[in-house]
Amino acid sequence: MIARIWEGKTKIEHLKEYEEFMKVRALPDYSNTSGFVKLLFLKNTDQQFAYFKLITIWENLEVIKNFAGEDYEIAKYYPEDKNYLIDFPEKVNHFEIFAD
Template sequence: MIARIWKGKTKIEHLEEYTDFMKVRAIPDYAQVDGFIKLTFLKRIDKDYAYFELITFWENMEVIKGFAGNNFEKAKYYSEDKNYLIDFPERVTHYEVFAE
């Protein structure tokens, strides 16, 4: 199993709207991919920003390539993300899960 980790940041005033967007748009999108296992979506705030960390779990790297393309380390964004995110990290990180 492979974990794919993405991090993002919004203004605090966009926290709830972006959270709702991810629940309605992104999570169902991941879930429909054959070979997707599960995800964990984390959020936290400080005095200035809301931070997100998305950890998706996939059967193997071939499944991830099917989802993200051959440049699988490149982050995948939705057109609506420009309404919420402050920056757009170009890369995600992958880890092999060896224990749960």
């Protein structure tokens, strides 16, 4: 199995809105992709920003390509992300899961 890890940041005043957007728009997109196993959506806040880490678990790299495209190391964004995110990291990280 492979873990795909993305990190993002939004202004604190957009936190609740962005959480809801992810639940309604992004999470079903992940869940409906064949080979998707599970995800963890983590957050941390300070007085100005909310920081996110999205860890998705996949059966293998081939199924990640079905979700993200052939260049699977490029982060996938939704058009609505521009309403919330402060920056758009180009790459995500992948790690092989050797113990669970």
